[in-house]
Amino acid sequence: MTKKSFELTRRGLLTAAGGMAVAGIGAPALIGRAHAATQLTVADPGGPFGPAFRKAFYDPFEKATGNKIVNVAREAEPTAQFKAMVDTKSYTWDVCTLTLSARDILTKQGLLEPIDFSHADVPQLMPEAISSNWMGTDVYSTVFAYRTDRVKNPPTSWTDFFDVQKFPGRRSLRKNPIDSLEQALLADGVPLDKLYPLDIERAFKKLDAIKPHIAVWWTGGAQSTQLLQSGEVDIISGWNARFQAAIDGGTPAKIVWNQGLYSLEGWSIPKGCPRADVARQFVRFCSDAERQAIFTEILAYGPTNLDAYKTIPAARAANLPTSQENLKKMAIANEDWWSANRSAVTERFNSWLLS
Amino acid sequence: MSTLVASQPRRSVLKGRFLRAHPLWLAVPGLAFLLIFFAYPVASLLFLSVTDTETGSWSIASFARIANTDVYLRVLGITFKIAGNTALLSLLIGYPLAYWIAGLPERFRNRMLLFVMIPFWTSYLVKTFAWMIILGRSGVINNLLLGSGVAEPLPLLHNEFGVMVGMVHAMVPLAAMTMLPVMTSIDRRLVSAAQTLGSSPAHAFWLVYFKLSLPGVTAAGLLVFISSLGFFIVPAFLGGRQETMLAQLIITQVSELLNWPFAGALAAMMLVTALFACWIYDRIFGISTISGGAVVESTGRIRLIGLKVLEIVAALASRIAAAARLLFGKKITALFLPIVCWSIIAFLVVPTLLVLPMGFTSSEFLEFPPPGYSMRWFGTYFSSPLWTSATLRSFGVAFATAIVATAIGGFAALALANSRSRWSGLIFAFFLAPMIVPRIVIAVGMFYLFAQIGLVASNTGLVIGHTVLAVPFTLVAISAVLKNYDMRLDQAAATLGASRVRTLVSVTIPMIKGGLIAAFLFAFITSFDELTIAIFVSGGLKTTLPKQMWDDMILQLNPTLAAVSVVVFVLVTTLLLLAERFRRSA
Numbered sequence: 001m002t003k004k005s006f007e008l009t010r011r012g013l014l015t016a017a018g019g020m021a022v023a024g025i026g027a028p029a030l031i032g033r034a035h036a037a038t039q040l041t042v043a044d045p046g047g048p049f050g051p052a053f054r055k056a057f058y059d060p061f062e063k064a065t066g067n068k069i070v071n072v073a074r075e076a077e078p079t080a081q082f083k084a085m086v087d088t089k090s091y092t093w094d095v096c097t098l099t100l101s102a103r104d105i106l107t108k109q110g111l112l113e114p115i116d117f118s119h120a121d122v123p124q125l126m127p128e129a130i131s132s133n134w135m136g137t138d139v140y141s142t143v144f145a146y147r148t149d150r151v152k153n154p155p156t157s158w159t160d161f162f163d164v165q166k167f168p169g170r171r172s173l174r175k176n177p178i179d180s181l182e183q184a185l186l187a188d189g190v191p192l193d194k195l196y197p198l199d200i201e202r203a204f205k206k207l208d209a210i211k212p213h214i215a216v217w218w219t220g221g222a223q224s225t226q227l228l229q230s231g232e233v234d235i236i237s238g239w240n241a242r243f244q245a246a247i248d249g250g251t252p253a254k255i256v257w258n259q260g261l262y263s264l265e266g267w268s269i270p271k272g273c274p275r276a277d278v279a280r281q282f283v284r285f286c287s288d289a290e291r292q293a294i295f296t297e298i299l300a301y302g303p304t305n306l307d308a309y310k311t312i313p314a315a316r317a318a319n320l321p322t323s324q325e326n327l328k329k330m331a332i333a334n335e336d337w338w339s340a341n342r343s344a345v346t347e348r349f350n351s352w353l354l355s
Numbered sequence: 356m357s358t359l360v361a362s363q364p365r366r367s368v369l370k371g372r373f374l375r376a377h378p379l380w381l382a383v384p385g386l387a388f389l390l391i392f393f394a395y396p397v398a399s400l401l402f403l404s405v406t407d408t409e410t411g412s413w414s415i416a417s418f419a420r421i422a423n424t425d426v427y428l429r430v431l432g433i434t435f436k437i438a439g440n441t442a443l444l445s446l447l448i449g450y451p452l453a454y455w456i457a458g459l460p461e462r463f464r465n466r467m468l469l470f471v472m473i474p475f476w477t478s479y480l481v482k483t484f485a486w487m488i489i490l491g492r493s494g495v496i497n498n499l500l501l502g503s504g505v506a507e508p509l510p511l512l513h514n515e516f517g518v519m520v521g522m523v524h525a526m527v528p529l530a531a532m533t534m535l536p537v538m539t540s541i542d543r544r545l546v547s548a549a550q551t552l553g554s555s556p557a558h559a560f561w562l563v564y565f566k567l568s569l570p571g572v573t574a575a576g577l578l579v580f581i582s583s584l585g586f587f588i589v590p591a592f593l594g595g596r597q598e599t600m601l602a603q604l605i606i607t608q609v610s611e612l613l614n615w616p617f618a619g620a621l622a623a624m625m626l627v628t629a630l631f632a633c634w635i636y637d638r639i640f641g642i643s644t645i646s647g648g649a650v651v652e653s654t655g656r657i658r659l660i661g662l663k664v665l666e667i668v669a670a671l672a673s674r675i676a677a678a679a680r681l682l683f684g685k686k687i688t689a690l691f692l693p694i695v696c697w698s699i700i701a702f703l704v705v706p707t708l709l710v711l712p713m714g715f716t717s718s719e720f721l722e723f724p725p726p727g728y729s730m731r732w733f734g735t736y737f738s739s740p741l742w743t744s745a746t747l748r749s750f751g752v753a754f755a756t757a758i759v760a761t762a763i764g765g766f767a768a769l770a771l772a773n774s775r776s777r778w779s780g781l782i783f784a785f786f787l788a789p790m791i792v793p794r795i796v797i798a799v800g801m802f803y804l805f806a807q808i809g810l811v812a813s814n815t816g817l818v819i820g821h822t823v824l825a826v827p828f829t830l831v832a833i834s835a836v837l838k839n840y841d842m843r844l845d846q847a848a849a850t851l852g853a854s855r856v857r858t859l860v861s862v863t864i865p866m867i868k869g870g871l872i873a874a875f876l877f878a879f880i881t882s883f884d885e886l887t888i889a890i891f892v893s894g895g896l897k898t899t900l901p902k903q904m905w906d907d908m909i910l911q912l913n914p915t916l917a918a919v920s921v922v923v924f925v926l927v928t929t930l931l932l933l934a935e936r937f938r939r940s941a
Contacts, residue, residue, distance in 0.1 A: 047906065072898070077611045080891075081802075083613060226487070230493055232491050232493065248719075250719075346607070351429075
């Protein structure tokens, strides 16, 4: 442990303790720290997130508070487990990362605990990155990437992606209406800030045109890395870090940030969790800019606390969704529209795929 | 259980005698187990499908939604078609293999069986990825073809062909292993007798051997069909836009849209399909033939038609065989069967073998051939407490599951073999039910039950869940050997003064040892490779190996997966060889 990171840890502790005092929950947590260390089970997305979050959040939190963090991998969409956990009061997790859509589904069903701090407490946080029961830790972005060795004429927009004449190459889209409809509308000329509410008819009409040219409909994030890396396809839509992984591994490919749609993942606490106080302390701890900067060393996801860029090297920042340069080319995906329409649109999308 | 059988309370009431002597009592522990841990959770979930979640009252809204659009019926149709084709192809490929293996001397037979078992042991997550690497545009096959001058890569992946390869590859071992016990019990001298009486070899085969092997064929067909209905990984990774199966939609509803009533309704739809297939099967063959029981000789028109068809097939086969002999000569023709079978074995084993060198790759990715070699992924595996503890847990859980499931299945098989009750058919069908109900349905229902009784994230919960899935396999495997077991041996032992327990331990068990070991191994594999229940029940800290692999596969597809496969391959092959040695020496 170097001296510098020890100081960081101390600062993290102070921030966290200050926040708790504001929220009025400091006392029990501090008592908890003095007497019995609490063990928190934290469900992160697994894979590379485990070591990255361990270095950025878990170890420093353990050092700072004396509590213990055990991390496990959660499901891609842990909503079912969450519901069962709260319904039956068997809390296998104390804190869990949720996407915005999962957060909205669970909020509607009243399954989340309040986090007891707000944007005013951490003003450097992106405004979308905090709600009453959830705090965003990382930003991922849906973009497209192409193989530079196979696609000679570089595409720069979704219109190019959908233009199979001018930009030949095998294509892949996600087997899901989310993002695919937006991409079709962007390709059809709808401006990025006027996407929602989505014009479903127009989107499907545009998708009709590209349907015969989609060689692969991918279903899992790791699969999209594999498709690009192995050369199974030449142009593919997907999440930026997935493609970054292939590029970092030596695949000749390039990410197109233009017209990207970003979204966030962050911590929530299941309703009624017996260790909610320590869990809240942990969530608050993760809002720190310098802590967030550390996970970007391993993960190509954007920090939600934009002050983190003060310590992130410029070369790395260029590959992250929330760096100034990339963020201004993108817009946030609208979860409200999707939570209202997802079920019906998914049904229609599935039907469309089969016909 | 055994005390139940052994104790003979002196009650002279007639009913009492019935209670103590009736063989069906042996099936009671298994029945109780399945009622609590299978029927109850599944029924709760199906009940949800006709419930309005807001008000808690009855509602058919979910079913109305299915009826309102054609997408679910179409997916059901696709599921049916893929499962049906898989069953057909698995039989076509599995039959010659099983026939050939059944005809080998016993020593070779068991060695050949290893080749069938090994692909079965490879996690189907890994197998699916192996197929992606083999069939892809820049995959192994296309690289070979392009190297030999073919201009365009063949579309082998992300279409129906890819799905069928993955599904058939996963199911041929199940088909072959179901047919094998029936085939080994056929007396091949009958075929010789037919030939002595003037029949051509083709006629002797089709009208005598094939007809006798039919119970095994139909049972294998049903098992493969029903198991195939619930697939979701293979169509997701190897299929194209048309290959969506019902289990995928159920998972989306449960885990993404959180619409459990609708998931329950879709599950009910799948259940009805499976039950319908069973019903048809029962009408034609009788459900008890699934364990290799005698086919009730149907009389009248159907039988006559069947025989006529066989005769035509035989005549055709006879011509073809004669032509082949003329063309290639007798010696080469005789080699046809071994050549075909070795090709099938190659098809089964190659994906597994391909994964092995990838465990030693120096690359960040799963690619073949590896650009260089290193031990780094083994380092990652062994230095990770998550991976090592998951491996140990999987072995422990699989071992416990195998013991419990073999005991439950064994006693149930014994009960059914000794009983002539009209309830037997029904009880047998109930024991097979966990195969028919999609695992995702069982898993979700079980998660709810376990949460209430504190079994979530416990090893006990995993063992219970896996035992539910394994019992049908153990029952079928043990029933198959009991069909050929001479019950008069038990009676002889009893006449000579042996107690029921003594008879069981010293006579029955040693005689049906082969079936017991097969059952044990089946149950072990079922548990060791089980993912769906592990996803829901293992949660938290206690993850199993397939669950850990799954997490890794979704998030970070790297060669650790291959390194783990290598270790598992070595451990499991050792185990299989030990089991084989034990079986031979005991």
